[in-house]
Amino acid sequence: MIAYLNGAYLPPEKACISPLDRGFLFGDGVYEVIPSYDGKLFLLDAHLERLGRSLAAIRLPDPMPDGGWAEMLERLLQENPGADRSVYLQVTRGAAPRDHAFPGQASATVFAMVSPIAPQGSAVAGAGVGTITVPDLRWGRCDIKSVALLANVLARQQAAECAAVEAILLRDGLLTEGAASNVFVVTDGVVRTTPLGPAILPGITRAFLLEVLRAGGRDCREEPVPEADLRAADEIWLTSSTKEVLPVTRLDGQPVGDGRPGPVWREALDRYRQARYRSMHVSGKEATHD
Ligand SMILES: Cc1ncc(COP(=O)(O)O)c(C=O)c1O
Structure with missing residues (x-):
């Protein structure tokens, strides 16, 4: 499996996140789960719209505006070929010295991975x-x-x-x-x-x-x-x-x-x-x- 972390496509065991990441310390982040069938993302626009609303609600600027999300997700699916998959996508407020209030400087952590969708059966x-x-x-x-x-x-x-x-x-x-x-x-x-x-x-x-x-x-x-x-x-x-x-x-x-x-x-x-x-x-x- 190839995951995505902050611009890199790599095996998840090689993807490293700081223990000071606010997602780890505070749960300070949001996520999406987007299904894809036959390699095509289903209802992508609706998922990205909801991601935008979640980010705005926690006052985290969108780290990938201007079509960056679709491009990254499509590349990730190509890296992980298969029929029915879901993409898990997480954005946190990034790593910073631990303090509840927002850090003055931190860049968001963006992580994504792909999993098979279990058929209902x-x-x-x-x-x-x-x-x-x-x-x-x-x-x-x-x-x-x-x-x-x-x-x-x-x-x-x-x-x-x-x-x-x-x-x-x-x-x-x-x-x-x-x-x-x-x-x-x-x-x-x-x-x-x-x-x-x-x-x-x-x-x-x-x-x-x-x-x-x-x-x-x-x-x-x-x-x-x-x-x-x-x-x-x-x-x-x-x-x-x-x-x-x-x-x-x-x-x-x-x-x-x-x-x-x-x-x-x-x-x-x-x-x-x-x-x-x-x-x-x-x-x-x-x-x-x-
Ligand atoms: C609490 C909660 N409600 C509803 C849903 C269903 O949302 P969606 O249809 O967008 O997957 C989810 C999905 O994971 C959820 O976590």
Whole structure:
């Protein structure tokens, strides 16, 4: 694997970062995860726009304006050929003597690496996945894609210890999102997801899925989802750039709906995949379930 660090393309074991890097000391940085299919980055503009918003929110000047991101990411994919991959990209405020306030002088650290995207797999999609609920203990700016992820890490670990794939977060009796995903619920054919705001990450997959479902005539509402509605939902889905649209069939050990992936999820995944292929201009390839 070839990674990117501050202008160089090199094996990750040769990539060195100072222990004074503020990403290491304070979690003072932001990140993105961008999927690529058949060597092409999917929804790159939306990811770069969100990166720009995250950088602005933490007052870190963009270290690669003017098309530099796309050029670097494309070169990195060429260095790591393969079919379905995701690029992890991180920007921190750089190395400086340890002090909470911003350093007078520091240049941002930019790191990127490529990983395979695990296919959803017919077994997973066929059976769906198990989840647990946990209290949302995160800070008040979950809309920033910050590398400071300790609460998410602890929530996901709790899920792993229950053999669940994701922790679904609840705050003040309402659904927020997953530890690393957005959450959708379906009740009587109506799709609902938490509205945008500081309580959730504005997921790129969430936005794309809402658009394609609405274009297909499905009633989709961005409104608060009470915990009781989550527990009584006919269907629950998780969305993220690497999970796409994943059906949840168990919540805290109880079946969701009839305990199987539902018909609205099938419609959603089909529409999502078809729109994905269309938007990437890949011809001669049908969207299918893995
Ligand atoms: C907390 C959180 N919410 C939602 C998402 C989904 O975002 P996207 O669809 O942009 O991958 C992620 C992705 O990692 C996440 O970490």
